């Protein structure tokens with residue numbers, strides 16, 4: 001089966017393909033930008049996005065909204081992660097975290113799939129903000145995020161290694177489980 005993935009982020013496409021294509025689900029990326037509302041939760045952003053997109057996409061599709069939530073910053077950048085990444089970037093976050101001992105943070109991913117109805121799948125990974133940027137793989141905040149139980153950042157992992165433990169990997173796993181049960185492919 002083929003599903004559209006509406007996103008402007010090729011890093012997300014790479015991860016979704018690495019996860020779902022070996023399972024027999026073809027992913028076709030569609031770079032259509034949709035409004036991302038200023039909401040309190042990633043779920044609300046995803047639900048609004050689906051409502052806006054559903055009559056514009058020629059088939060079943062999903063979108064994904066994700067964010068980095070830093071404990072010492074009361075959850076910032078959270079739902080604003082993309083904007084903060086584009087403005088102050090990794091150096092800005094490291095600067096905000098200078099002399100901050102509590103490095104705890106988590107990533108959250110919310111996938112919304114539309115097949116006539118909306119289905120939501122989520123994943124979280126706990127970790128820490130590093131003191132400097134490390135690694136060249138991945139995208140976004142990967143060079144400054146160290147998942148719990150590891151010494152290396154997400155950017156020092158291969159796509160497969162990251163998918164096995166990441167927020168998006170967990171959400172994709174839930175999504176795949178649902179597809180298998182409901183489509184019997």
Ligand SMILES: O=c1[nH]c(=O)c2ncn([C@@H]3O[C@H](COP(=O)(O)OP(=O)(O)OP(=O)(O)O)[C@@H](O)[C@H]3O)c2[nH]1
Pocket residue numbers: 006007008009012036064065066067068081082083085086107138139140141142143145154166168
């Ligand atoms: O280190 C990271 N590891 C990840 O696994 C990850 N996933 C998302 N992000 C960043 O968090 C923001 C999400 O915003 P976001 O969901 O709106 O994505 P986006 O705008 O890049 O693409 P899209 O909205 O077109 O799909 C963006 O700045 C992403 O770079 C990540 N950073």
Ligand SMILES: [Mg+2]
Pocket residue numbers: 036082
């Ligand atoms: Mg976005």
